[in-house]
Amino acid sequence: MWELSKRRFLQAAGLAIAGRILPRRLLARPPEPRSGSRKVIIVTFGGGVRYSETFAPEGLRNIPRLKELRAQGFFYRTCANAGVLSHFNSTASILTGDWQRVDDFGFERPAGATIFEYYRKQTGSKATDAWAICTNKSFSPIGAASLRDWGVPYGAQVVLPKQLLIEAVDEVVKKNRDGGAANRENVLRQLEEILNEGYEGLGWTIFKAGRDLDQTVRATLTRSLVEYINGPEMPSSGDELTFFIAREVMREFAPPLMLVNFWDMDVAHWGAYSLYLQAITRTDRLVGMLWEEILANPNYKDKTTLLVLPELGRDGDVNTANGFLNHRSGDASCRNMWLLALGAGVPGGESERPVAHIDVCATAAAVLGVKTAAIAGRPMREIAGA
């Protein structure tokens, strides 16, 4: 009998993901550590989180790991989002260095080149050197701009781990309607087989249109799927899956540039404050685990700059539409966030000097030694190499 542990499940869903993500020809042995090459990992508290639940005095209890890490890194007390207060545009602004104002639901690519494209085009690096691993399912076009001379050939591998899981399971369920889909052991075995078939149909939505994703998500709303994913030992959230995939990508490909978009905290839209707080604490824990992976992985240790920031805030509790539930009022609680930098080239300290989301692209470019086009963002001078 196959004991279904959480570890086992994750293995079935995504382990040895190289075989699922990429054609065999792109597979390689785990890369040897490369000396001297700088790496940047950008982590977003996607979905939006307020100062009051994070680095405000009353919020520190929700982020014990970040509170601890703050002492090891450089903390910008004000990192402003002056752009559109929506998910895709906020993260696209972080990646491009200009405030983005494109469709927010995955129907358009960023209007400017992303840090992925700057990096890959100028260094001639391969497709597996830049990744975006995103819990938000509308982020499939976020890895590359719509511009000629840039775009997909230089973009990031975009992985939507939750999509991977649900679409893979959906495939199993569809093929197994009469065969007892509730038999989880059987489902898992078949899931593993299907995952071995390749990535195209399984939710490795590399440059896949957002509307396709929506259809696939809809297709997952089946009883069998729900029965399956609701098992007692399944990962409790999309962000846990995202962390797992991000870590596997680091171990398999050691990309120099990666975006990890956590998003569980957007559960706030449901109006359950406790679930929102739980999601923040979970993301805090996962960021801590990511940092531990950086320290433990010879491909990353001592050469990685980690930039952690909220994608956006959420409405304040006073005089706004409905407080933490939403994030479009444009008040200070929505716009004024923080940024924590850790790792290689980052001195300890804090700054009152305001920075902005669009400065992240320029900073990452400076750390990686590549040039950007004429963008509005500026490198954060406190970070070495910037």
Next chain:
Amino acid sequence: MPEGIKASSAIQQLVAKGLFDRLPPTFSTFFYDRIQDWELLFPAEQSYFERLFGLLDRSEAEAVNQLFAPLREIERRMGVNDKTWNTREFTLAHVDFLNRSPDYPQWRQAVSGIFAKIDPILDEQVARHGRPRLVMVLSPSELPASPDRMWTRIATRGKRVAVKWSERQDFAALLTGTGEQSLARAYAATRAPAPHDTWVIEAGSRLAPAAGQGVAHLSYDGLRDYRTRLMDEVRKMVEAEDIRGPRQLGERLRRMKMPSARPEIDSMPVLADFTRSVLLNGNGTLLINNTFVEWTTVQAVRRARPSVVLISFGIRNKVKPFSSLLIYTDQDRATPIPTQMDTLGSYVDLEIFYQYIWSEFEKYPEYRHNTAYIFAADGMEEVLIIAPPDFPTLMTAKDPLPLENVHAALREWLSL
């Protein structure tokens, strides 16, 4: 004005005079769209629109021009014109246009500036007609908290008062009264100045005995069949109609008409439309009982400005793993995992909702200095009272007050 619109004669005259056409489009279109469904507006909304546009019509043209000049300048920068802005219908495309504009923060500021000048004048009119109002918020007995850990965000606004009752008595019934003697029914029958002035909003059925004739009563549990049908319909719609994304879904939901199959709701078009809107416009309202209660209350306050509102929260169920994939799906039906109560989570959720509810009422002149707020938890030996100075002298009592006395004081407050 298009044929078939049943706006008040005052509004129709203003439309005929071209008032809406003279105002900046991003300001007037929203309101123009709202008055198209005049019969689906609450009396308070109708009154507000009449007072707002009446004021603009009566004001000197130069003053109106000055008032709107900053907004007109921002609209010019945004590129608002006949081609980019349909002035006869306000859609999600308009919202998207505004949100994506680099001038959006300035636009919001300009609109706020306009209302900062208009509202004091309109508020003064409302304040002159102030009357005692009552908001009661009842929490479930299962909350794992002692009285000193309740209502922590707003407790300093009022006073905790010790109460007592016999174990054989029903806590909620003592406070609210039941049947024709309930505060809600009695107020609706004798004091309410307009329909939809008395509401009971609840997660379960705790306050059902206090509802009845003349009371708008919305219950999350009571709407279970309706919620299920709405979720099914949305899912079918998405699957069958090739709806490309959230914006298209939003437009489609706006047009979706489905009766609740509850005569007490469907017999009143404005309440039926309100209920549908609350369930479809707020993600969590379909799925989480207390989100439904909070959002329904907030919307009722914004739109209907009721005089008496009795609110009862419940215990939220634990959300099942990966449920974020399952919006518009009934979790209880779709998954075999047993439903479990989340008492601690509910406590945390409610602590912030108490603040949001109190804050929402206090935004409006109808409630400021006129409203007694009673926050109680079923079976808890203290209640929190936030009230104006002229509220009956409950707050100075040294010994625990019988709940009957609290109820009597509330009747006195409402002149029942």
